[in-house]
């Protein structure tokens with residue numbers, strides 16, 4: 334089984350992720366998708382998503 338964020342081996346403590354960092358990124362994705370995107374402040378939502386994508390890409 335591999336981490337859904339960065340595809341490294343998972344660590345039992347953080348399953349299904351390899352680290353707390355990846356777990357946090359995944360949580361941020363859900364949070365961003367479900368919570369921040371609706372119309373209140375679209376620019377801020379886009380910035381938040383870009384930040385998450387940058388965090389994810391640094392792990393590769």
Ligand SMILES: [Zn+2]
Nearest residue numbers: 336339351355
């Ligand atoms: Zn990972």
